[in-house]
Amino acid sequence: MSAGRILVVDDEPQIRRVMRTSLVTRGYEAAEARSGEEALEKTRAGRYDLVLLDINMPGMGGLEACRAIRSGSDVAIIMLTVRNAEEDKVEALDAGADDYVTKPFGTPELLARIRAALRRAPVPSDAGPQRIHLEETEIDFPSRRVSVRGRQTRLTPKEFDLLRFLVTHPNKTIPHRELLQAVWGPEYGEELEYLRVFINQLRKKIEPNPAKPKYLLTDPWVGYRFALPKQD
Amino acid sequence: MFAIQLSTWLWTPASRAGVVASRLVAVIATTAAITLLGTRITHINATTIGFAYLVGVLVVATRWGFAEALLSSFLAVLCFNFFFLPPVGTFNIVHPQNWVALFAFLATSVIASQLSARAKQRTQEALDRQKEMERLYALSRAILLADASDSPAKRIADRIREIFDFPALALYDCTTGQIHRSGPVDLPDIDDTLRRVSEQEKRISDSARNLTVIPIHLSGRPIGSLAISGVTLSDPALQALSNLVAVTLEKVRGQEAANRAEAARQSQELKSTLLDALAHEFKTPLTAIKAATTELLSSPVAGAEEQRELITIVDEEADRLGRLVTEAIQMARIEAGKIQLKTGLYSVEALISPALQQMNSMTEGRTVSVNISGDLPLIAADQELMRMALHQLLDNALKYSPPGSPIAVTAEKAQLHVIISVSDQGPGIRAQERSRIFEKFYRSPGTPQNVTGAGMGLAIALEIARAHGGNIQVENNPAGGAKFSIAIPVGEEEGTT
Numbered sequence: 262m263s264a265g266r267i268l269v270v271d272d273e274p275q276i277r278r279v280m281r282t283s284l285v286t287r288g289y290e291a292a293e294a295r296s297g298e299e300a301l302e303k304t305r306a307g308r309y310d311l312v313l314l315d316i317n318m319p320g321m322g323g324l325e326a327c328r329a330i331r332s333g334s335d336v337a338i339i340m341l342t343v344r345n346a347e348e349d350k351v352e353a354l355d356a357g358a359d360d361y362v363t364k365p366f367g368t369p370e371l372l373a374r375i376r377a378a379l380r381r382a383p384v385p386s387d388a389g390p391q392r393i394h395l396e397e398t399e400i401d402f403p404s405r406r407v408s409v410r411g412r413q414t415r416l417t418p419k420e421f422d423l424l425r426f427l428v429t430h431p432n433k434t435i436p437h438r439e440l441l442q443a444v445w446g447p448e449y450g451e452e453l454e455y456l457r458v459f460i461n462q463l464r465k466k467i468e469p470n471p472a473k474p475k476y477l478l479t480d481p482w483v484g485y486r487f488a489l490p491k492q493d
Numbered sequence: 494m495f496a497i498q499l500s501t502w503l504w505t506p507a508s509r510a511g512v513v514a515s516r517l518v519a520v521i522a523t524t525a526a527i528t529l530l531g532t533r534i535t536h537i538n539a540t541t542i543g544f545a546y547l548v549g550v551l552v553v554a555t556r557w558g559f560a561e562a563l564l565s566s567f568l569a570v571l572c573f574n575f576f577f578l579p580p581v582g583t584f585n586i587v588h589p590q591n592w593v594a595l596f597a598f599l600a601t602s603v604i605a606s607q608l609s610a611r612a613k614q615r616t617q618e619a620l621d622r623q624k625e626m627e628r629l630y631a632l633s634r635a636i637l638l639a640d641a642s643d644s645p646a647k648r649i650a651d652r653i654r655e656i657f658d659f660p661a662l663a664l665y666d667c668t669t670g671q672i673h674r675s676g677p678v679d680l681p682d683i684d685d686t687l688r689r690v691s692e693q694e695k696r697i698s699d700s701a702r703n704l705t706v707i708p709i710h711l712s713g714r715p716i717g718s719l720a721i722s723g724v725t726l727s728d729p730a731l732q733a734l735s736n737l738v739a740v741t742l743e744k745v746r747g748q749e750a751a752n753r754a755e756a757a758r759q760s761q762e763l764k765s766t767l768l769d770a771l772a773h774e775f776k777t778p779l780t781a782i783k784a785a786t787t788e789l790l791s792s793p794v795a796g797a798e799e800q801r802e803l804i805t806i807v808d809e810e811a812d813r814l815g816r817l818v819t820e821a822i823q824m825a826r827i828e829a830g831k832i833q834l835k836t837g838l839y840s841v842e843a844l845i846s847p848a849l850q851q852m853n854s855m856t857e858g859r860t861v862s863v864n865i866s867g868d869l870p871l872i873a874a875d876q877e878l879m880r881m882a883l884h885q886l887l888d889n890a891l892k893y894s895p896p897g898s899p900i901a902v903t904a905e906k907a908q909l910h911v912i913i914s915v916s917d918q919g920p921g922i923r924a925q926e927r928s929r930i931f932e933k934f935y936r937s938p939g940t941p942q943n944v945t946g947a948g949m950g951l952a953i954a955l956e957i958a959r960a961h962g963g964n965i966q967v968e969n970n971p972a973g974g975a976k977f978s979i980a981i982p983v984g985e986e987e988g989t990t
Contacts, residue, residue, distance in 0.1 A: 275781040275806055275813075282802050283788045296896050317773065319892055343776055365780040367787035 265310040297326030331357030354458035377446035431489035554609040562606030625730040691718040778810035848883035860899040882957040885950035894919030921969035
């Protein structure tokens with residue numbers, strides 16, 4: 262019984278070697294891919310719990326591979342980036358990654374992020390409503406399905422956890438730090454760009470007009486709030 | 494008509510005396526021709542012949558000028574009196590009516606000569622102005638459209654002299670403080686005058702030396718001054734010339750400033766590209782080392798096998814970092830144009846295999862076929878630099894061809910060179926890019942963003958090949974893919990081994 266199946270995608274064989282060694286020692290099952298294309302094939306063919314995806318690869322780069330994997334799967338994705346610039350992180354998260362690690366990284370940090378990504382938010386699945394009807398949006402929590410005006414989308418696990426946490430505390434502003442720690446894990450707290458990106462993605466999926474949100478509201482400098490209309 | 498033709502024919506010799514003599518002859522000939530016409534050929538009355546003389550005088554006046562016309566007038570009066578006014582054959586005049594006729598004729602012809610000579614002078618002036626304008630236009634084209642050169646002020650000075658045909662000219666450029674001379678005749682002791690004119694912005698004319706010095710300024714700012722000997726230009730033309738030089742020099746200054754800014758910007762951009770690429774190159778082994786060491790430090794339960802694996806990786810990647818540092822230093826040396834060859838005699842195998850070994854951890858199961866023909870001589874080469882050059886070609890082949898596709902290395906002899914080629918099965922190199930890819934920092938516009946590198950690799954390889962007296966060429970294989978060939982000359986002494 263493995264702790265999880267992880268796909269390591271990096272064009273640098275030595276980096277794959279280190280990660281494979283560490284992961285196998287921790288009881289994970291590790292598979293490797295040398296390029297974005299190969300990663301895409303493998304995630305389509307097999308079932309993985311998490312993908313470690315390098316951003317700088319020849320051919321199809323990490324960002325494009327991330328978007329492609331995300332379009333067909335809700336597997337957890339951690340991006341490995343070289344540059345530590347804000348725009349690169351946002352770009353990675355926008356492409357559908359759940360988290361990122363900047364190279365060079367310490368293995369303990371990477372392992373902690375892997376655990377965080379694999380951990381589901383500590384909200385009991387039967388807590389809160391199973392199904393929410395908003396004006397034109399319908400959210401079904403057990404199947405993680407959202408339909409807006411009849412258009413069906415699925416939430417990724419992190420999006421699902423985030424929305425679920427907000428919905429179980431309706432009409433109350435949740436501070437950034439609390440939200441990050443509840444959804445990502447106790448090591449997090451400062452990564453405001455995560456919230457910005459994920460809230461944006463959620464708005465695109467559940468708001469009738471994402472530019473003028475009605476449900477997922479921002480309280481500037483404080484946090485986010487889910488405005489739940491009176492349920493019948 | 495005869496007289497006009499004669500004078501045109503005689504006009505060609507340039508000497509001043511010749512011109513005077515030929516005009517004298519022409520004037521006499523004209524008068525003589527009319528006299529002959531009146532006395533020998535047809536008999537016409539005195540009034541008519543008077544008009545004929547008048548026409549002759551007018552023709553002379555429009556053709557040459559007032560002096561010739563005056564001479565012609567007096568000759569005509571004498572001939573008119575002698576041949577036509579009674580008593581014919583003498584200069585005596587009996588009838589007072591003929592006195593009146595003679596003086597009326599003289600007055601008419603003198604006034605008419607003066608008028609037509611003045612008209613001719615006006616025409617000549619207009620022609621001169623037109624010629625000046627044409628020259629100024631030619632000059633403005635020549636200096637405004639000319640390509641940038643090392644010394645634009647010198648070029649302007651030369652162009653002005655050529656186009657206006659001045660014997661000597663000196664242009665003072667007060668921004669650089671330089672004086673540019675042009676022309677076969679020297680202008681001695683002019684430097685101080687030029688500076689003074691530029692400062693005071695006041696023209697100086699020295700008629701004794703036939704020299705004019707004009708200031709050049711633009712919107713009240715002094716730019717320099719121009720000394721010209723043998724000026725034949727009108728004042729407006731001189732002013733226009735001064736303005737043209739001012740505008741051109743200003744334009745050159747602006748262009749130079751813009752070029753400097755552009756060069757600075759480009760060099761900044763290159764630096765940041767290079768730094769990005771270097772950061773990536775160095776961060777890859779660092780990442781592996783950091784990941785392995787942090788794992789070793791944090792994991793007390795790690796098994797002996799895992800520990801060994803991680804330590805091996807650290808060891809290998811430390812070597813790679815070492816190579817990267819050496820390469821970066823070599824790169825900087827090559828950049829600075831300082832390549833020092835440590836030449837030894839090597840077999841082609843000995844040159845190729847270090848590069849192949851270095852690539853081993855990166856080829857990832859790709860087939861790298863090596864085909865070295867049997868009869869190759871030893872090559873005098875720097876083994877380390879050749880490893881670098883071949884590494885760049887192999888690295889290039891790996892980067893720009895699909896993962897898993899094979900790479901072929903061949904070596905063969907062609908006349909006085911040994912040619913080592915690296916072929917890949919990538920998209921190949923488009924014809925118009927084949928020379929550009931060897932430029933420093935050039936990366937094909939089609940390069941995927943995530944292919945790492947500073948665009949230095951091929952430039953380095955080429956520099957190394959050239960330092961060996963060789964070259965690198967690229968072509969596309971008939972079957973597809975690029976083929977880079979590095980040719981190294983076979984030394985004479987080792988060609989016989």
